Amino acid sequence: MFDYLVKRIAQLLPTLVLVSMLIFGLQQLLPGDPAKILAGEEQDPAVVEYLRKKMHLDEPLPVRYAYWVGGVLRGDLGESIRNQQPVLDLVVQKLPVTLQLAAMAMAIALVIGIPAGIVSAVARGSIWDWTANLFALWGISTPNFWLGILLILLFAVNLGWLPASGYVSPFEDLWGNLQAMLMPAFVLGNAIAAVLMRHTRSAMLQVLSADYVRTARAKGLDEKTVVLKHALRNALTPVITLGALELGTLLSGAVLTEQVFTIPGFGKLIVDAVFNRDYAVVQGVVMVTATAYMVLNLLADLAYFAVNPRLRH
Amino acid sequence: MPCLPRSLLRPLAILVLGAAAFAAQAQSTLRIGLAEDPDALDPSLARTFVGRVVFAALCDKLFDIDEKLNVVPQLATGYEWSGDGKALTLKLRQGVTFHDGEKFDAAAVKFNIERHKTIPGSNRRGELAPVSSVNVVDPGTVRLNLSAPFAPLLAALTDRAGMMVSPKAAQAAGDKFAAHPVCSGPYKFVERVPQDRMVLERYANYWNKAAVHIDRITYVPIPDATVRLANLRSGQLDFIERVAPSDMEKIVKEKKFKTASITEIGYQGITINVGKSDKAKNNPLGRDRRVREAFELALDRQGLVQVVMDNEAIVGNQWVPPSNTFYAKNMPVPKRDVNRAKALLKEAGVPNPSFTLLTPTTSDAQRIALVVQAMTREAGFDVKIQAAEFATSLNMADKGDFEAYVLAWSGRPDPDGNLYSFDACNQPLNYAGYCDAETDKLIKASREVRDVNERKKLFEQIAARVLKERPIVYVYHRKWLWAYNPKLTGVRNIPDGLLRVQGLKMGNGA
Numbered sequence: 001m002f003d004y005l006v007k008r009i010a011q012l013l014p015t016l017v018l019v020s021m022l023i024f025g026l027q028q029l030l031p032g033d034p035a036k037i038l039a040g041e042e043q044d045p046a047v048v049e050y051l052r053k054k055m056h057l058d059e060p061l062p063v064r065y066a067y068w069v070g071g072v073l074r075g076d077l078g079e080s081i082r083n084q085q086p087v088l089d090l091v092v093q094k095l096p097v098t099l100q101l102a103a104m105a106m107a108i109a110l111v112i113g114i115p116a117g118i119v120s121a122v123a124r125g126s127i128w129d130w131t132a133n134l135f136a137l138w139g140i141s142t143p144n145f146w147l148g149i150l151l152i153l154l155f156a157v158n159l160g161w162l163p164a165s166g167y168v169s170p171f172e173d174l175w176g177n178l179q180a181m182l183m184p185a186f187v188l189g190n191a192i193a194a195v196l197m198r199h200t201r202s203a204m205l206q207v208l209s210a211d212y213v214r215t216a217r218a219k220g221l222d223e224k225t226v227v228l229k230h231a232l233r234n235a236l237t238p239v240i241t242l243g244a245l246e247l248g249t250l251l252s253g254a255v256l257t258e259q260v261f262t263i264p265g266f267g268k269l270i271v272d273a274v275f276n277r278d279y280a281v282v283q284g285v286v287m288v289t290a291t292a293y294m295v296l297n298l299l300a301d302l303a304y305f306a307v308n309p310r311l312r313h
Numbered sequence: 314m315p316c317l318p319r320s321l322l323r324p325l326a327i328l329v330l331g332a333a334a335f336a337a338q339a340q341s342t343l344r345i346g347l348a349e350d351p352d353a354l355d356p357s358l359a360r361t362f363v364g365r366v367v368f369a370a371l372c373d374k375l376f377d378i379d380e381k382l383n384v385v386p387q388l389a390t391g392y393e394w395s396g397d398g399k400a401l402t403l404k405l406r407q408g409v410t411f412h413d414g415e416k417f418d419a420a421a422v423k424f425n426i427e428r429h430k431t432i433p434g435s436n437r438r439g440e441l442a443p444v445s446s447v448n449v450v451d452p453g454t455v456r457l458n459l460s461a462p463f464a465p466l467l468a469a470l471t472d473r474a475g476m477m478v479s480p481k482a483a484q485a486a487g488d489k490f491a492a493h494p495v496c497s498g499p500y501k502f503v504e505r506v507p508q509d510r511m512v513l514e515r516y517a518n519y520w521n522k523a524a525v526h527i528d529r530i531t532y533v534p535i536p537d538a539t540v541r542l543a544n545l546r547s548g549q550l551d552f553i554e555r556v557a558p559s560d561m562e563k564i565v566k567e568k569k570f571k572t573a574s575i576t577e578i579g580y581q582g583i584t585i586n587v588g589k590s591d592k593a594k595n596n597p598l599g600r601d602r603r604v605r606e607a608f609e610l611a612l613d614r615q616g617l618v619q620v621v622m623d624n625e626a627i628v629g630n631q632w633v634p635p636s637n638t639f640y641a642k643n644m645p646v647p648k649r650d651v652n653r654a655k656a657l658l659k660e661a662g663v664p665n666p667s668f669t670l671l672t673p674t675t676s677d678a679q680r681i682a683l684v685v686q687a688m689t690r691e692a693g694f695d696v697k698i699q700a701a702e703f704a705t706s707l708n709m710a711d712k713g714d715f716e717a718y719v720l721a722w723s724g725r726p727d728p729d730g731n732l733y734s735f736d737a738c739n740q741p742l743n744y745a746g747y748c749d750a751e752t753d754k755l756i757k758a759s760r761e762v763r764d765v766n767e768r769k770k771l772f773e774q775i776a777a778r779v780l781k782e783r784p785i786v787y788v789y790h791r792k793w794l795w796a797y798n799p800k801l802t803g804v805r806n807i808p809d810g811l812l813r814v815q816g817l818k819m820g821n822g823a
Contacts, residue, residue, distance in 0.1 A: 032708035035519040040360025040436045041723065042734070043711075043741035050434045083507055084491045090507060149539055156547040164544040165535060167509055262535045264509040272350075272508075275704060 008298050011263030019290045024065050024113050027279050038081045072260025078280030087284035100264035102250035104181055109196055117200025122227055132197055148187045148260040165262040184261040188254050191247045205234035236307050244300035248293040266308035341819050342529040346541045346553040350508045350534035353491035355427055356476035357435045362723050367532055370513055370532045370814040372496035374475035378726050380807055384467050388477055397460030398763060405453050411479035412501035419455040423447040424480040440469040464760040468727030499525045499814055523813040545796055552797040557624040564796050573795040574666045576627055576634055579724025582787045583717055590713025598668045598716060603661040605783040607654035611692035618789050626789040631776055632731035634790040639728045639769055641776035654692035667695040671736025672719040673703040681719050710744040729760055736779055738759045745784030752778045
């Protein structure tokens, strides 16, 4: 187990290097001269020249990459040319926001999705199954930004129960923070809940028809124990995979939801940076997200061991 | 839980209520919703419109403009041009201090102008290009020496080029000044969380403190116009800028909020490649001015205003709106004339010219392209639309890789700011590639002459030439649309679209 862990952590570094080279190269494919795009309305040639030098745009690609890697090793992820702010500061400011949003969305997704999937599988063909499937279809089909705006109109404008948008740090005002994050987390979570529900349902249906479940019932165990203790643990394996993948997607920032609810997270940061050709910001955010994603996958793999003893070799 | 003795309840209640009331009165906050997150809050480096909205509260300038675009005193109380127009002497306001307590004087002005001109990456160099040196005459008087007369200089000093930052703070912070700007405006910087909020609080020693009635201002960037409006409706914001034109009618009818509809100093236009690249000669629109005239005659400007902007714009055909002092009255807005357009095309030998109209993917630009395509079809034009992300489209225009391009300009208070960079030879924003020696001479003269009537005559001559060639077909001038809490009073409708904070009052007692 320990060897496995060491091996996986050792794999992290070369993967990160590869990702960094990939994103660096891909950014060069974006049309437009980043110096001109960041130069402002007046397009002053002196400013364009200055930015070109600052971003080392006249140097060959490998040289620019080397500058960036050198900076990273010194703890300097570069600077947002648009805002004159260090990328590291931006990441440190926004990562907790994205993490909180992702965690809350995931929690909502798990709390709704897995029980709905279980109920749907156990009461297959009944009104519960039908309702859960309808909810799943609705959750997957509804665009996030549309649902978001509708929720704002209902809960903020008409009822006045929740703030329309914005973010407050939990350290400043915990209650305000939770109020502000509830709607965006729900919007994100409900789409994932729908997907989780479908996968839980199909995994449970498969497991519930297995021999050992029949044996457990024959042994006289009550249905609750059969479903939750015996069937669910095995059904969870594919759901954990899915959960980890969805969480990874959440971490890269829920762009539309962040835009609608004005949550200052990664999503909006990276989209704005791409449109402004603020390369250093894109690079920094992608590296942080890639690292988080790989760590999550590692945790998911470790979770398999916890859930399925047969994997512990 | 132990109960409070009855005898203490009353005085305690009074205390608590009193404290609450005092607290409520002591900290009045104005919450403003912006359409974007500003860039660096450094007047020398700043390059966005929305940054100027924050500067209006944070950084005073040498001069300001009023509702009629007249230059009015702010940090400078008066000015005098030398006879040859190559020196501008400014009289400075006494008793002004920066937010860090440093004195504002002629030396500070000299420092700032030089900073605007020399700091690496400064976007103010072009605006102050003719200023060759600055002399401190005495602590209350400063002289700007010019390499050539330059009438638009005063207008430049009413914007970022005229903003004054504390020399001490600027020198200490170096290029990190934007993280904590120190100016001399009515409000001082408290904090900024990117893409979240900017908080300013009242500067106790502001020179015009009698006009400042609100304690704090919070600027919140909310890019989605619907959500911005929802925040105003739910009471989370007191003021929003750039209301969507389609929402305006409803808000005005509801009468729950006050509104403002201010004609901008910029314009919406269609730039035509007349000489930027080979695409100009390979296409009849770029090659033949009769085809361009036919194109303009096929447009129904009022129709465009109605469909694209829900009537929240006014038609125009020049780089300044028809209400502007320098609008060339000899070239009025042409009426739509499809028959004349068809005749011109026949004369030019191209009854069905075809060209590609490049448009950024912003919703109003795309709508313009679609409406233009439909309108000009009646005259025989076959317009193909190519949509591209804004930065990409700008890049294409810069390379001359376009035939026609839907492009707007935010505008400057002096008409030169809407003309020179676009219509003078080889200027950075001259995407059309228009270059005419005589027009250049006239534009140069219009920059040097200060007399308003003389300038008017020059602009009329320029209009006669430029509007005949049509490197840009100016279509309309948009309106700044604001909606705000009815308790907010003192809002001034200044055409640059920036909310002035002096004189604002919030409801009772603030």
